[in-house]
Amino acid sequence: MTDHIELINTLKETRSLSDEGLKALMRGGGECDAALFSAADTVRRAIYGDKVYIRGLIEFTNYCKNNCYYCGIRRANQSLQRYRLSADEILECCAEGYSLGFRTFVLQGGEDPYYTDKVFCGIIERIRAAFPDCAITLSVGEKPKESYQAYFDAGANRYLLRHETATDAHYRRLHPESMSLENRKRCLYWLKEIGFEVGSGFMVGSPYQTPDDLLRDLRFLGELRPDMIGIGPFLTHPETPFAGFENGSFELTLRLISILRLMFPYALIPATTALGTIRPDGREMGLRAGANVVMPNLSPVRTRKLYELYENKICTGEESAQCRGCLERRVESAGYRIVTDIGSAKRETKR
Ligand code: SAM
Ligand code: FES
Numbered sequence: 001m002t003d004h005i006e007l008i009n010t011l012k013e014t015r016s017l018s019d020e021g022l023k024a025l026m027r028g029g030g031e032c033d034a035a036l037f038s039a040a041d042t043v044r045r046a047i048y049g050d051k052v053y054i055r056g057l058i059e060f061t062n063y064c065k066n067n068c069y070y071c072g073i074r075r076a077n078q079s080l081q082r083y084r085l086s087a088d089e090i091l092e093c094c095a096e097g098y099s100l101g102f103r104t105f106v107l108q109g110g111e112d113p114y115y116t117d118k119v120f121c122g123i124i125e126r127i128r129a130a131f132p133d134c135a136i137t138l139s140v141g142e143k144p145k146e147s148y149q150a151y152f153d154a155g156a157n158r159y160l161l162r163h164e165t166a167t168d169a170h171y172r173r174l175h176p177e178s179m180s181l182e183n184r185k186r187c188l189y190w191l192k193e194i195g196f197e198v199g200s201g202f203m204v205g206s207p208y209q210t211p212d213d214l215l216r217d218l219r220f221l222g223e224l225r226p227d228m229i230g231i232g233p234f235l236t237h238p239e240t241p242f243a244g245f246e247n248g249s250f251e252l253t254l255r256l257i258s259i260l261r262l263m264f265p266y267a268l269i270p271a272t273t274a275l276g277t278i279r280p281d282g283r284e285m286g287l288r289a290g291a292n293v294v295m296p297n298l299s300p301v302r303t304r305k306l307y308e309l310y311e312n313k314i315c316t317g318e319e320s321a322q323c324r325g326c327l328e329r330r331v332e333s334a335g336y337r338i339v340t341d342i343g344s345a346k347r348e349t350k351r
Helices: 002-014 019-027 030-048 087-099 117-130 145-154 168-174 181-194 211-224 250-263 273-278 282-288 320-333
Strands: 051-054 056-061 104-109 135-139 158-160 197-204 228-233 337-339
Touching (some): 002 250, 019 211, 056 087, 087 104, 087 117, 158 228, 181 211, 197 211, 211 250, 228 250, 228 273, 250 282
Parallel strands (some): 104 135, 197 228
């Protein structure tokens, strides 16, 4: 226990730790975890107070040309009814979100060729014109640099692209040969270069993942220095090649949220839907472990169940206003407060 306290203090003071130290914190357990969560909460409160930022998630297409082995909306899942939202429907989701106090919209979807650059930029331009005081976040996967530039020029300002795993051999076990870690990383650096606020992250407990892989994830984030870091447990989906694998560990995900908060005090870290799916109070516990963002769903109720990345995904039956209200209560019960501003990552002036 004393050793753990020393490790936590070193990480808190210096924002860095040896590989062995990080692995010991990942193993955690019992009182060590309580001390780790508490240190992360102290750091988060020093920078962000009790504020929790909300982002309105619009899952606008479940078509995808990719076949990631873990993902329920992968191309090869033929049992899934596919849908896409029109520009008008997306705008309606934004309008409803705006009236509920959202000032960030996250457009997420599979890699769907229907939304050519022209079509997608048209949608971004319409959102930008209608909601000039809002952030537009995109999460639509790997694209050519020119496409990212076009989205940025059309008015988008943030981009979420999890690297998924920073270990090449592990990446190849999670994805078909047509995909590569090299390209995923290249995309992340392009996005930064273009001027997006960038979010990356990884799944915890994905099949074949080792503690060394997680270590490489943390080190890669140290190189990339994203504004946002999204992590969540891997959750199985029966219609994927990983149907027989166990879910990732809830406890390990919480420990990693805290480790990330201590390594990257200024990061925006969501308490993800996957965390709320694996345990009913998962998001509240994620907030107490250092997370400071929640992403309620603004998608139309009729399509929600169809964006099934994994089994038993929560929040698929509620209207947007219900989701917003439910999360507000959950955030308050955890001891924090939802704020409706645009919520960019704070940056330090000097160190
Ligand atoms: N197509 C975009 C992309 O590739 O970034 C965005 C959509 S993708 C479904 C969003 C994220 O869902 C992925 O980055 C992945 O980490 C997560 N995800 C997919 N399947 C999952 C699963 N079975 N369990 C947990 N998270 C999963
Ligand atoms: Fe494309 Fe999951 S395989 S979004």
